[in-house]
Each structure stands twice: as structure tokens, then as C-alpha cells.
Amino acid sequence: MTLRADVPLIFERSTPGRRGYRLPELDVPETPLEELIPQEYLRTEPPALPEVSELEVVRHYTQLSRRNHGVDVGFYPLGSCTMKYNPRVHEDLVSLPGLSAIHPYQPEETVQGALELIYNLSEHLAAIAGLAKTSLQPAAGAHGELSGLMVIKAYHNHRGEGHRTEMLVPDSAHGTNPASCAMVGYKVVEVPSNERGGVDVEALKKLVGPNTAGLMLTNPNTLGLFDENICQIAQIVHEAGGLLYYDGANANAIMGVVRPGDTGFDVVHFNLHKTFSTPHGGGGPGAGPIVVSEKLAPFLPGPVVQKDGDQFRLVMPEHSVGRVRSFYGNFLVYAKAYAYILSHGPQGLREVSATAVLNANYVMNKLKDVFELPYERICMHEFVLSGSHLKKYGVRTLDLAKRLSDYGFHAPTVYFPLIVDEAIMIEPTETEAKSTLDEFIEVMRQIAEEAKENPEMLTSAPHNTPVKRVDEARAARHPVLRWKPEASGEQ
Amino acid sequence: MRYLPLTKDEQQEMLASLGLEKIEDLFQDIPAEAMFQGDLDVPGPLSEAELVRHFRELAGKNKDATQLVSFLGAGAYDHLIPSIIKHIVGRGEFLTAYTPYQPEITQGVLQSIFEYQTMICELTGMEASNASMYDGASALAEACLMACAATKRELVILPATLHPEWQAVVRTYLENQDVSIVFMPQHAETGTVDLDRLADLPWAEAACVVVQQPNFFGLLEDVAALKARIHEAKGLLVMAVDPISLSLLKSPGELGADIVVGDGQSLGQAMGYGGPAFGFFATTDKLIRRMPGRVVGETVDAEGKRAFVLTLQTREQHIRREKATSNICSNQALNALAATIYLSVLGKQGFRDVGYQCLQKASYMKQRLLEIPGLSSPFSAPTFREFAVRGQVDWVEINKRLLDHGFLGGLPLARFGHPDLVLFSVTEARTKQEIDDFVSTLRGLIQ
Secondary structure, three states: OOOOOOOOOOHHOOOOOOOOOOOOOOOOOOOOOHHHOOHHHEEOOOOOOOOOOOOHHHHHHHHOOOOOOOOOOOOEEEEEOOOOOOOHHHHHHHHHHHHHHOOOOOOOEEEEEHHHHOOOOOOHHHHOOOOOEEOOOOOOOHHHHHHHHHHHHHHHHHOOOOOOEEEEEEOOOHHHHHHHHOOOOEEEEEEEEEEOEEEOHHHHHHHHHHEEEEEEEOOOOOOOOOOOOOHHHHHHHHHHOEEEEEEEOOOOHHOOOOOOOHHOOOOOEOOOOOOOOOOOOOOOOOOOEEOOOOEEEEEEEEOOEEOOOOEEEEOOOOOOOOOOOOOOOOOHHHHHHHHHHHHHHHEEEEEHHHHHHHHHHHHHHHOOOOOOOOOOOOOOOOOOOOOOOOHHOOOOOHHHHHHHHHHHOOOOOOOOOOOOOOOEEOOOOOOEEEHHHHHHHHHHHHHHHHHHHHHHHHHOOOOOOOOEEEEHHHHOOOOOOOOOOHHHOOO | OOOOOOHHHHHHHHHHOOOOHHHHHHOOOOOOHHOOOOOOOOOOOOOHHHHHHHEEEEHHHOOOOOOEOOOOOOOOOOOOOOHHHHHHHOOHHHHHHOOOOOHHHHHHHHHHHHHHHHHHHHHHHOOOOOOOOOHHHHHHHHHHHHHHHHHHEEEEEEEEEOOHHHHHHHHHHHOOOOOOOEEEOOOOOOOOOOHOOOOOOOOOOOOEEEEOOOOOOOOOOHHHHHHHHHHHHOOOOEEEOHHHEEEEHHHHHHHHOOOEEEEOOHHHHHOOOOOOOOOEEOOHHHHHHOOOOOOEEEEEEEHHHHEEEEEOOHHOOHHHHHHHOOOOOOHHHHHHHHHHHHHHHHHHHHHHHHHHHHHHHHHHHHHHHOOOOOOOOOOOOOEEEEEEOOOOOOHHHHHHHHHOOOOOOOOEEEHHHHOOOOEEEOOOOOOOHHHHHHHHHHHHOOO
8 A cells, every 4th residue: 555545543444343362261260240340330331442353453553653754764853852763672671571571569679680770770870960869750851850840849948948939941941841840839930042042141140039949951952052151050040049950851962071960950850762762652651860969869759779788679768759650760761771871881972972963063064054043153962043034935944844754854843942933953863874964954955945946845845745734723623632433434 | 883873084074064173172162161071980881792681680680470470460460461562562663753743744653642542532431532641640640730720729639549659649749739638538348438428528629539440459439429529519520540440340431520540551561660651641522621741633634634633732831831731741652552552452352351351360369368267358349450358467478488489479558558458469361270379379378
């Protein structure tokens, strides 16, 4: 079949009575159902799950997979998402039954290997962050932010400074930063950027005060620029009694180059599904561990792993903010990050960051004559162009993004950060070969040319994808969030 | 390095194109006092072979469910996992994709999420589901916050019979937003929520009442009375459910639930020392715009062909920032995909068979265990896949000795304040032989 053909829903492939997987025969003596569960608790209609054969299931999802772009399929320069290669051996490692088939409530003496892994990874992340202690509990970056902010709040409360409820957030920040603040009841105070794309230090001085809980900062920031004033910024916030939170979404730029702890950060979260190469899986599972300084360690979400002699055990930190999810975080995800660190070693990690930065600068330099570059500086692992000059041809950044799909590339992150008009945020990552970067550069230049010569080619893009441009407005206006049998005749 | 393709020549050529000489020149914007000198204190580099050896060593220090016969549950279960799941979720197109922001080239993930949402609606009897949450416990915490936002109230009523770790997670989330928690006590005899002691609870101030079905002790709660109370007071009914039990039990939708959450580990996910699995989150049409997380909707493309897309995004952080319904963005999409494949290949009948076998096997084992002198049933309410047993023995010590016989015993509830109780879980993966062997071994150890 061709990729353009509609793939029916799995429900639409259903044939009454067809079976896929079968269980072994029930081998215990049966008790009538009604004697075990009161009749009024029982459902009369089983859930309308599909009735399909195993092969039908395999074909269905294989067909769906062919309608999906991933790093394995092609270049994926989605800014701030760090779509690097995900080593396949990691999938083998976490399939070992000694890791995948262990129960979270097993006695600690039967899971010493798992606890050792957690302990080691916690130590390594602390070393990379330049801080003291790690909690691997958070399941994603935003969950790490939430947990880190809880730690900051608990610290202030513990010191009798519960009035500190203002969190400073730059105008270039990820949307999760203010959203996470709201979830701990913090008031967001927006900090403007200066003309070089960094934090406006003079404005910051005026915004800090006795109610400052801290500052959340991504460094390099969402423009891909390293904030040159970081040490001064840290000093201003600390002198006001606040703490510094490091959003690690962009940590792929700094491994072995800058340790956030050395520049004054008190809390760091890492997105292991970005910097440390655990696969994104179409939107998770990720892992968003937080690393904190010694003084904040007693407040970490738990449990965490402690080493006593040669034994490892789970403990709750003394003044822990509590649990942020059940059990011990996304264990099989962060185990892959552990493998990633071991494969690279100290020099390798530095080389990862250096190469990510080189690739980004190389691409930026080859595109800045055909696209606007709002901040002309050496960038870090990513950079932001503006497509605003295309407007005069009736073309928007969105159209460029769609057109890239026709060439087999995933689009960059678009319309973010909000402070750049028609933003195009490009993050090549270090695992791409120069030839791939050159192809991308060539295509971007060609599309810029098309925008002038044949703008309709962009505004009606994409042309070569499994579906044409998707009507997003209609989906939001008339939400259809599930399949219903009676609607199936419409197709 | 293994995953870095640039050759030295290419690197030089690229640097030269930037007018730079060496790689360090790229870091000229970083002030000297911020630069890290020296090597990070991490081990490596390891070759693939060395890495595999190291992981085998670590894994070898653990005892796993392929070596032991497990009766542990309490939130993570040793169910059968059809082989095809790992093969499909291992496909690079799914595994190595980001959140489907560009719908034209991510229809695969989008359609699978749409199918997932439909299946969750079928299981729960609800009208809408999101694309998944981190886990069941955090999904419940978000459900409580959503109930507060929807009712403009700042108090929730939790059952004392809720999983203690879920209680802890809900507490963490809620106390950061100054939401109060009031507990419904457990009935000493039934082991479920004490319906005789509901009158004193602050219903009029409650955003929601939470019921866990089955509860932490494996017991089936009587939802009707709680539903009547909370709806009379214009609050919401939030149910935290075990998805396997929904193969047999009346759906929460039918019981009048407003929000339904649960943990999806039992739907084809590895136990993985507790993660990753996923949380599910479903609600009514009326409340969809208050739902946290990603949602996929059906629409059409420019040629009128059916297509799928992330929708209702005005609820979300990248648009609403501090006014978003939640900060969640990345969720557990690949785990949700695994559950979708699980429910597809099990199908209508197979899924019911799983629930039925769990019930029958657990019931059989419960009867057999209660034949052992000294053991008794602490509660009278009906059970599904898990049940507690009372016995004046040191269950932690008993479990150590069971390990020597190749068994992972039940969960001693002493750590949760019930010193005489142990909680057993029996899934369809256990055989009669395993159950019989376990019972006779335990009998020998206790007597």
C-alpha cells in the first residue's frame, strides 16, 4: 500500500469473534462469578475493544509507524528538544529481566543492582551539574521543574521565609516555567531580555526584593545564547535571598564546559530524554531528575538511594517535600541515561557538547544571509532565525515548516521563543554528519528561494506527506476525541 | 566517539567556515569564571561490550520475576505481556519521535493516541481521555486539582483505603496549592470506606471525593453512597481504578464518576522497578477544557481526508503559561502505545479473560491460604486480584525464607501501619501448581 492511503482505525478492522493473543486455560477450580462479586458491581457490556488477529495488529501498527517521522527516519532539528541519536544497545540493556522484571516492593537485598544503578547515576548527574545530591523521581522536565520549585518553597518555609512567593522568569522562558510556578502557588514576575538576548541585569536588580523566591533560568537560553552575565545574575538573586533554578532543557550545550552549580545555580533539572539520549517515544516517557546543592538536599523528593558500606538502601530525605509520583521514577528510562554517560566518559561528554555547538554554528552561519538572525552572536547548541521577511511574499514560518516535510526533514521548533517574530529554532545536535547538515542548509536555502518565486508551493505545503495540511482549528472547534461505532460510516 | 560522526578534517573545515581555529573558540561568550576546568568526575568511556558486561553485572545482582514466583502487587503487577508489544514499540518511527507537533508527518503517533483515548473511554465509560499522565498517583493528584478548579473549592475528601503512596503524592501536590485534605475512615470489618461515618465530613466544601476501586487492600468499594453524597453537594466524584478490573466491573462512567484516573502498568507494561508505565485520565465532555495534558482530536486535511492532531491546546502551558490547566507536557506516550497494542491483541474476549482469570486465581489462593491455621481474612468486602491476610507472624522474616524457596511473597503491610497484615496479588500469570506450591511452603514456614 502507499503511504497516502488512509489507515483505518484498529476498531474499524474488527470482526466479531476474532481473537489475537490467548491465555493459557484456566487451571484452578472456578467459583461462579456472582459468588465472588455482587451482581450490582458487575458490568453488563464488556468494553468494545477491537477483535483482531495478531497479524492484523502487527500490520496495523507497522502501517501507522510508516506514517511517522523519528530520528531513525531522518533529520529532526526541533529546537530545545535535542533530537539526537538514541543508541539501540540501550534498549537491549533495559530489557535484561534483572532490570525490567523487578518489582518496586521487592526486599532491598534482592534489588541491590538496581539501587546501585540509581546511586551511581545520581552521583554522575551531580558531577555534571556541579552540585551535591540528586532525586531521580521526576518523570519529565516539567515534573522536574515542579519538584525543584517545591524544594525551593520548602527551603524558604523551613527558614521561616514563607513570604517569598515571587519567582522571576525571563520573557524568553519555556512555557513550562510559569506553568510550574503556578502549580506551587508562586507568582510569576517576568524579566525582560536585553539587546543581546540575555537577562536584562538592570531590570533584574529592580525586580528582586524581599519576596523573591528565586529565578528560573535556561542557560544557554531559548535563543541558544549563553548568558554572559550569569555570575552577576546569580549574585543579584542570592543577595536578595532568592535561589537559582536551572532549566536543563538546553544542557546539551554545556556538558563538561560549564557546571551550573559553579555559576551559582542551586537547583538543576536535566531532561534525560534530551541531553542524555533516552528516546522520546512520541511524547514520553522521559525523565527529569533534579540535582541540588548540599543545603537543599534534605528537601529533595524521595525516596533516594543511600550507600551504607557496600549496601544500598532507599531513604526519604530528612525534610523531603514528599513523593511526587509512586515508586522511584522512570527507572528503565534513566537506566539508559546511565548507559549513555558510561559510554561517553568525561571527555566524550565534553566532545558531545562541543560538537553540538559546532554543528549549530555551522548551520547558522550558512543560513544567516537568507534568513534574519535577530541576535548575531556565536550560538550554543541551537539558534533562532526569524522568518518575518517572508511575510512580504505571503509566506509564514509555519509554511516553511510544512514545506520542510516534503524534503524529508522534520521542522524546527517554530513560533518559539515568543520574543522573536516568526521564530525558527534550529537544533541540529552532535550526532548528525556534516553531509546531513549540508543537505539541510541546501534545502532551507532552496525553500527561501521558493518563497520568493513560488510562494504557493509553501502555503499549500506539504505535498508529499501521508496527509496534506491538517485543519487544526476544526479539531479544536468541534472536539472529536474518541472513535464511536456509529460515526464509522462517514468515512 | 562512537556516536559523533564528524571527522577531524570536517571539524577543521567547519571551524574555518566560521573563521575560528579551534573548538574552544566556540565558547568565547562564556566568561572565564564560569568555565569548568578539568574532567567531569564520571567513569568511562566504555565500549559496547564493556557496557553490556557492566549492565549484566548490575542486573545479575537483582532477583527478578523470571527467577522467582511473585505474589507482589500493590500498584505493580506481574501480568503476561504479549511478545508483539516490544517489537512494535521498538520501531524507530515510534521510539525516536518527539511529541507530534507536525501532524502531517506524525499521523502514526497521533492515530495511535486517538485509538488509545478511545480504549480508555471504553474501559472507563467516560466521554474523553487525554493522551496519558506520568503515573496513576500523579494523575490522581492532577484530578484533585482539576476538581478544585472546576468547583472553585479548596478541599478534597480522600479515602483512608487509598494506596498510601498515592495519598503521599496527592498530599505533595495539594499542599503546594494550599488545598486541604480530609480523610474518610476505613470500616474495621468490611475494610472499605466506612459509610456509617460520612455525615460528619465537610461535603459542602469538598471539590471532590476520591474512591479507589479496588482499594489498596484489594477490596471493592461501594461507590453509590459516595456518589450520592458528593453530587448532592455539587462536588465531583473522582475514581482511581485498576484497569484490569474494568474487564468485569461496572464502569466508573456508569457509576456517575466525573473524573477517572488509574495506573496503566498492568496493561502490557514491564514492572521495571516501578517505571515507566503510565497514568490514564478520563472525564466527561463537560469538563474536557479543564483536563490536563495532551489530547488528540480527529479532523481533516486540506483534501478532506481524515487526520488527527493535538488539540484543545489553549489549555496548555506553551500557550497559557501560568494560566495553564497543568504544567505537564511530555507524558508517557510510548507506554500508552504499548497499552493500545495490548488491548488490541487481547481484544474484547481476551481482556475479559485476563480479569476473569485474575479473579478466579486470586480467589482460589485466598481460600487455600485461609485453610492454614493461624491465618485469617481481616476484611469482609469482596476482592478482585489482591487480598490481605492476617497472621501473627513476622511477614518480613517469612518473606526472606520464602525467597530461599524461589517465592516473592506478599507485601507486608507493617510499613503502612498494619503489623499483622500481608497483601497478596495473584495474576493470570500464576499457575495452579505455583499457587499450591506456595501455599504448602508457607504452611510449612508458619507451623
